[in-house]
Amino acid sequence: MFTHVPNYPQIEKIETGIIGFDLISSGGLPKGRTTLVSGTAGSAKTLFAVQFLAESIQRSGDAGIFVTFEEEPADIRRNVKSLGWDIEAWEAAGLWLFVDASPDPIQDQVEAGRYDLGALLARIEYAVAKIGATRLSMDSLGAIFAQFRDAAIVRAELFRIAYVLRQLKVTSIMTSERTQEYGEIGRFGVEEFVADNVLILRNVLEDEKRRRTMEILKYRGTSHQKGEFPFTIVSGRGILAIPLSAMELNQKSSIVRISSGNDDLDKMCGGGFFRDSIILASGATGTGKTLITTEFLKGGAKHGERCLLFAFEESREQLFRNAEGWGIDFEAMEAAGLLKVVCAYPESASLEDHLIEMKDIIEHYKPNRIAVDSLSAMERVATPKGFREFVISLTSFIKHQEVAGLFTSTTPTLMGGTSVTETHISTLTDSIILLRYVETNGSMRRGLTVLKMRGSIHDKDILEFNIDGTGMHLGEPFHHITGILAGNPRDASFG
């Protein structure tokens, strides 16, 4: 069946509705084609196959066929119930039909002579016609190979099934197992010939952390994003991919200024932060990052803006008490509907799950300002690569909302230096505020400087600041002292 496949016209795609995947695949699965989904045990192949049908049923009422070679339909129905998918109801509505090709545990099968899988093909054609299906999932190829002795026959028949599905204009998925995360696509050496398109799902153990990724290995004649993209599985929603490099930085840039919540700091920044900017406040522990965050929220609420705080270091009680100590009433702000505080331990979930939840909260609450205190706390629960992806993804997402975002980052040493967070985020941020301890003449003082203020002039001095019951007060520059930012302050007058 080697028909000539021209490079044109462009292969049409259908959206899967699997969040993130449609972006990575530049529009979904090639229409009327078969895509192979290959992965090791536990890589969520079956889930992907089920979700492919479930999303189309829920979004557009397009019917789908599920051909199962492995699990019994009853098991599949039960397993996906927790994800909020009621297959039984869809079956009753004629939107879902099983072709049950799972092995019979009692009846053995003997082979005596030549055969083909014509009966399976007839059942698939019948099922497609019966409910007018446009989508089909087959799970999994390994299980059908296990049911027959002659792999060559199965191989040829899978090819025939893929061909017939194409004639029927049914977009399909075949899942296949691999024994290792990197290496040959599938176990049977046939998979890549059966399908024009190959998607790999991975579940890799990296620094004692499980990390799920998906990668489109081959998309014949059509474009897609290259490389591995992290994904997670969320109860009630299924697979959610996180398309990092697929995101575009095409947000508008605002020239409207908003208050940082601190008049002195506004003045330093040339009149406040920009309304849709990302600000990073970095400093050692105790230098005043949480204070800057608190004032930032107060500044928003004062102007009737909705403020959202993600706190990864302190409890709600601590945060409210801190704020009170600086003359800021979080409770009143909350009661007025202008503040939402979300506290979470970084260790409570994977980074991907945190990201999904944060996005959900942001989309739901629709804040004007978002603060994250601290972003660097998340470093603890991720690999460097995972953390980088998290920061990039969160930053891009916030920028797309066109709201102001303030992130704090804790530097590992008391006297300065940079953190991993800063390294990953600095190019994405519009403004960077550094908070530093300055040791002089046997006393610890605190200094603040605005290192970067994209699109605006700003004060380049390092100002000393004090904290009292009404918040932060900026004072005079540290004249005669050099080396503050390097964490090595010296009295310049002594040379």
Added chain:
Amino acid sequence: MKSDSRYLLKLFVAGNTSRSELAAANLRRICEDEFPGCYELVIIDVLRHPDIAEEKKILAAPTLIKELPLPVRRIVGDFSDKEKVLAGMGLLS
């Protein structure tokens, strides 16, 4: 329907092909040799009755289901190998 049928055999084939005919002929010959006059052979074309194929969970064609006597046995192929067919039916000691 023969009342004295001890053997109830259902043969599932996919279309009127040479393989289907070969399978049916091979099977009839085996039956006549082994249990003449006391078997019933039903041939079902899955292209015309895909719903029955679904119900019986048939994948391969040809597939033979020996429904009686119990236990139920399945044999796939064109039955060119008589020994294997008999072994599959559980008739070889």
